[in-house]
Amino acid sequence: MARPRKYNVTVQGLFCSTDARTNKVYWRYKHPITGKFHGLGDDKEEAKAIAIEANGRFAEQQTNQLFKIKERVSENFGLSITVTTWLDRYIKIQEDRLKDGEIKLNTFKQKITPIELFRRECGLMELQSIGAKDIARLIENYKKKGQRRMAQVVRMVLIDVYKEAQHAGEVKPGYNPALATKQPNNKVQRERFNLEEWRTVFAAAETSQRYVQNSMLLAIVTGQRLGDIARMKFSDVWDDHLHIIQEKTGMKLAIPVALRCDELSMTLKEVISRCRDRIISPHILHIHHTTGLAKRGGPVSSSSITMAFSRARDRSGLKWTEGTPPTFHEQRSLSERLYRAQGVDTQKLLGHKNQDMTDKYNDDRGKGWVVLAV
Template identity: 45%
Template sequence: MVRRRDIYLPQNLYATKRANGRTYFQWRDPRTARFHGMGSDPDRAIADAVELNRLVQEQVTSHLSAIIEQTPMARKARGITTGDWLDRYMEIQEQKQQTGELKPNTIKTRRSLIKIARHKWALLPLKSIDTKAVFELLEEVKSEGKHRTASALRSTLIDVFIEAGHRGELEGGHNPAAATKGVRVKVERSRLTWDDAKVILAEADKRKPWCGNAMRLALVTAQRVSDIHALQFANVEGDFLKFEQAKTGTRLALPLALHLDVLGMSLGDVISQCRDRVLSRHLIHHTRNSNNAPPGAAVHQNTISRSFQLARNESGLSWEGTPPSFHELRSLSARLYHEQGIDTQTLLGHKDPRMTEKYRDSRGVEYITLAV
């Protein structure tokens, strides 16, 4: 039988003297009760036993910690993981979409932004996410040149933590995202002047009639490309064009008599010009087969934007910054109507007048005339 014969031996190490007079050592694994030979060198056997005991203790401690971590009390103290909460947050957003509080495009945008945060923080407790963690994530996104994405991500994260507070997942009212500094987004897209728009419009008319009509409709209504592509002749009711903005849900009724002086056309004139030999419900429609779209089908908003870009590129014009997109027609329209004294905040469908001011800002591309 193996016995601990010397009091100096560490725990689990045993010594036995053989018939040849030499002492041999064995270490007993406390996990399995099995003995393992350690040789006859006492110093080596003691050192190895001490190290084995340490490794076993670490394993036992780690195992016990894992068990403790799974207790209800520990889980409550730790709270929900960030990944689980972000999943729950998106479920809440989708419920809001079903009740009409949020638009599908908003849900799509938030889902892509939440994916960025989830990739970084999924396994971390929500309570452990502090202002520094949010700051570092925003800096990482900005380092990729995605300042607009970083700005949108910050706004979304502020809402994420507000919702978590309302649901009892966070306490104290602290919002780590709100404590970060707002992301400044440098405006890079060039503004479009009326002189430039006339040149591009002439090129658009040569390319495809519906492209020119889409530009005129954008100029005379000051609406986004998502609304331009969706407008139908059925939206004309009496003396008004009535529709709901796709992005905001704002319902507008624009008089057909609305006249853009520099264009020399009213809204009614532009709608009449959209009528052609092709029978269609849509104001902006294909006049011949185009890929899978038959004559009369609505022109997709991406196709409208690309056609504008092609006309712009063929116009011979150049810009110092990023060339203007189709969306710049909305800003140009706001500036032109403002000069006519039209209520551009209502026309644009903005609830906040500060947003209207951004659209009316020419960013220095036009001269300011001093009245004398």
Template identity: 35%
Template sequence: MAPRPRKNGSKDLPPNLYRKTDSRNGATYYSYRDPASGKWYGLGSDKAQAVREAVHANHTGAKIRPALADRINAAPMRRFSEWIDEYRKLYAERDVSQQSKESARMRLNRLEEALGHHDAAAIGTFEIASYLKTLTDEGKAQMARAMRSLLSDVMREAIAAGWRKDNPVEVTRAAKVKIKRERLTVDNWKAIYAEAKQPWLKRAMELAVLTGQRRDDIAGMLFKDVHDEHLHVIQAKTGARLRISTKLRLESLGLELGEVIKSCRDAVVSKHLVHHSKTVSKATPGMPIVLDTLSKAFSEARDRTGIKFGESPPTFHEMRSLAARLHAAEGRDPQALLGHRSAAMTALYRDSRGAEWIDVA
């Protein structure tokens, strides 16, 4: 459809500039109409000045509709939430543990809620940095680091799939995480062990400090996994497959794995090494210990010792670090025991964070 012809009184004016007459006094003045918003702007009665401003606006300032060819060739907007759906499918095919997949699922849901409405191709460093800063400001620096790592992978996959041309996450800064949780010492472990009222908590603490395994793996240990004089563990987090000799011993605590496993057997028939021996709430004898129950029982025993810890007292997980330090002190390789792929990660666990004295000859 051809545009409506301009009135004779405006043919000598550039596009979007119009001549008006004041009905009260017959004075002539000029007005500019923004073609994008339809808003009018008065330019006074000086024709030459009005023409100059209109020409300038048409070329630089006005939001004039893009050319048809540009509109046809422009890539359609695809929301970031759509790409997250595609990424979920890619991640589901990866050879990672179920726990890693569950963590990724929850974090992707958070990303979709925060950034899903944006154009996937238009998200820039500003949007990414702002989102990460929000987490840091909320005191969630560790979460900010985890989300940054996930976002970077999400963007790399988007580039590979043609959804983006760059990775805006790479130039952002990783949040600094201040480690607060205190380490366990041998004396503290003994004090907490003495306050452990439940037999299953004592067994769990013995297994944790002997094997150095995570809370999930301790709770999931089965009697059938003990054969050929080894305890077989497939780590829930990493999928690492470990064969731990039942002759493994910690001289510093007088514990041997085979003896601890024997003490896990009691009058209750159960397939789990760490199990309830009596009915507690909904739990019946023989049932495994829920992870939150394990953590809570340990914390309660810790608090009963009366030891004055700092703002972040050691949790059940700190026995993994204590195990690494004790086994290293007795000449064993803690990296193999903990199932770490890198010595650097094991070094982090061996760091006592100033909780222990350093003997100097």
């Protein structure tokens, strides 16, 4: 029976027919290889979903077969494997490195976007046919969008992709087109905080959940990164120290609870005491009011802290005309500058391996005045 004209079927391989006795429409799928029809019943949406899924699987099988053929040709005739074939192996190498503790989870996650970009743009090309011009084009796209930091990450990851390919013998020794590209300049546009601005934002956070102000106090008094602050627990405090294993570096840091930020007139012990309330929770920063996504007493995620801080900053009425508004992370720089003025060893406090990195946090990016001594 012919397909009714009133049904506009756009899914490849999906057909329908009307039963003259019941006037019901039934759906069938034609196997793209055998040509055999398979009945799918009278539910149109379900039939479409099945047909789309089947088409996707057949396409995936054909793609995998194509890659296998290309790889066998490469092995037999000495040609380079495709970018996609190597990226599949590269990801497996990175997963093994993550499992063995050679790289951190955040480092692994950082590689995913550049890898998928490279796969999408150059997946069917031979790995050794890629030139510096191809890599530069990918980097330039991010630069045009103003995403210079992302441009740097793409270049860094693709350099590593080719380093691993060299180690595996898939490209010639020294062949690394990403390394031949120019390192994108990434001048930081974000403004620093000064103490008065911080106090203004802190006051604006008064109407937010209590954890917002508490997170700001912890950021200044401990000088730690957002992720480490979000993971702090009351059980981390013993022997009069707050114990932190820094997520980024793995450094084990014990901060005395007697540590005092003179400008805030508060010790770490006082901040932690402020975080203790009638809510029973193991987390120093915890949810105070149950919402659809979070329960009272539960941990506060890094993203929630960031968003709540940004809302308070925007409510404060402050304007930053020289660059983008300071983020939660900028409190780490403010903390470093306040403590350095007190004579505290800020390199140890921030957990940096070298003083040069600490000095970058000490740069106020033109916020302060140079005072001439007379």
